[in-house]
Amino acid sequence: MSEDRKDDAADTRRAAELRGRLVDELVAAGHITSAEVETAFRTVPRHMFAPEASLEEAYAQDIVVVKRNEHGTPISTVSAPEIQAFMLEQAAIGSDMRVLEIGSGGFNAALISELVGPTGQVTTVDIDPDVTDRAARFLQAAGYSRVNVVLADAEAGVPEFAPYDRILVTVGAWDIPPAWREQLAPGGRIVVPLRIRGLTRSLALDRDGDHLVAQSAMICGFVKMQGDGAHHERLLLLRGEEIALRFDDGFPENPHLLDGVLRTERIEVWTGVTAGRGESFATLQLWLATTLAGFCLLAASGDEADGILVAPGNRWFNLAMVDGDSFAYLALRPVGPDGMSEFGVHAFGPHAKQIAETMADQIRTWDRDQRHGPGPQFAVWPIDTSDDLLNASPDGKPENVLITDKRHSRITISWPAAG
Incomplete structure (x- = not known):
């Protein structure tokens, strides 16, 4: 056996060891809670989507920076494993589903592909051709060539493969554009790191009539959205x-x-x-x-x-x-x-x-x-919704409500009454 083949075999064994250790840590910390997400993380070779990093760096509890702008600020990353894990848990992706990922990189799309199985469909979209070219290459090499890799501004979604049972946004969003709601299938869910007054929470949003209501919210941080959906502080x-x-x-x-x-x-x-x-x-x-x-x-x-x-x-x-x-x-x-x-x-x-x-x-x-209560309820409403409706409390009790107007929607953070 040649030295190169020996080295490759040693790297494969080392990668498997590090991957297993990482997943064990994610399970122990409660970031992974389902057998399906655990299996996906144990299956997909994360290091193949971060070749610029060492094996130890690829399987660390940290981001891997893929691209920086002219100021040195990261504009594309492989997200930290714990964030990817809890967002996938929020999404509750099942077999046969059609999933749109907004913000590409390859690794997360491969995880989603494992979750939807051979009869599901995964589409990943990014505005940066360097990112989509890279994602397509790595997905092909890792055995996930069935993933649709699309170069586009995700403000308009990807109507070609809609409707979607799940839309998973992996860049920091300031608003929820109408196309995302329109391309969401009945009973679908949007998982999005939404920025409100400078604070970002990953929200799992389900449709409730004419608006979206968060089923869970997790603190997180992401690189900011580019293109038409960008918003600058x-x-x-x-x-x-x-x-x-x-x-x-x-x-x-x-x-x-x-x-x-x-x-x-x-x-x-x-x-x-x-x-x-x-x-x-x-x-x-x-x-x-x-x-x-x-x-x-x-x-x-x-x-x-x-x-x-x-x-x-x-x-x-x-x-x-x-x-x-x-x-x-x-x-x-x-x-x-x-x-x-x-x-x-x-x-x-x-x-x-x-x-x-x-x-x-x-x-x-x-x-x-x-402090010891359930926390606030988040909701996303059409931009023309009246203040009276936004301030209404489902149980008739007074609440503290923050109303934040975006370009396409109105966001509410509603707190339960004291006690």
């Missing part, structure tokens, strides 16, 4: 390019009011609300996005941010709000042993005290009324 620079506020929507009408705001005294308010090490507070993000006018995200880099935005030794988070000439953001400080920390608010500006108290009150309200 706006930045409000506070100090050069090192400290800025990011607005997905609702950019201030008079941003100049914050000129020089970082030269004012920083006000701190602590809430008495604590969290343990590793404890998730994803619903706090959504609660603040729902209840705070002027909600945005704080972005900071560089050494000059230290000591300005946070006191030495304190860690800060990027949830923020603006009110006229002042802004505030979420902070965290250690309190006692075992990694326990307390939520607080830092604020700058002439009305720093008031805005800090406003945010602190909502943190306490979340802790009292929503």
Whole structure:
């Protein structure tokens, strides 16, 4: 046997070993919960879709960057295995189904192909010819030549192979275009990482009359949609390019009011609300996005941010709000042993005290009324739906409802009544 063939055999054995270890980890962590998804992950050779990575990198719990733009920002990746796993679980793909994947790469389409079986149909679409060429080559080499690989802007879906029992979006979307709903078969489901006020959740959306209702929501992150579905955040620079506020929507009408705001005294308010090490507070993000006018995200880099935005030794988070000439953001400080920390608010500006108290009150309200509850309900409505219908509560009880208008649709985040 030649040395090359020996090396190939050793790599095949090593890949199988690493793949098995990865799947064991995904099952143990609860990212894979069904036998069907587990079998697909144990079957598809992930490394064949990431040849630029080592075997160890291909089977790590991380993304593999496929392509970057001129600024070095990733614009195409092989997603992290845990994200692919829980989105496939959200999709609940069965045999014989017709599935559209928006955002290609090859590996996820191969997994879907295993799930639908030989009598199902898989179509994967991407706007970038480099990505589709690569996906087609790798799918062919890995034995999944039946997958339809389409070069197109997915804003219009892929009508050629519609209708679809499942539409699985693997790029960050800001909106749900009409074509996706129109090409969804009766009883179908859209799984999409939807960005709302800068926060992204993977939603499993089922049709309910004239709108879509989420059956589950998972925190995630993806490269952003390109083409007609692209939506760009706006930045409000506070100090050069090192400290800025990011607005997905609702950019201030008079941003100049914050000129020089970082030269004012920083006000701190602590809430008495604590969290343990590793404890998730994803619903706090959504609660603040729902209840705070002027909600945005704080972005900071560089050494000059230290000591300005946070006191030495304190860690800060990027949830923020603006009110006229002042802004505030979420902070965290250690309190006692075992990694326990307390939520607080830092604020700058002439009305720093008031805005800090406003945010602190909502943190306490979340802790009292929503922290241990079921979380919010997401829904996607036609763009011409009236506010009265969007604010209606199914059980007649009052709710906190965030209504966000997109280009094609209106998104609601509805919270259950306290208690």
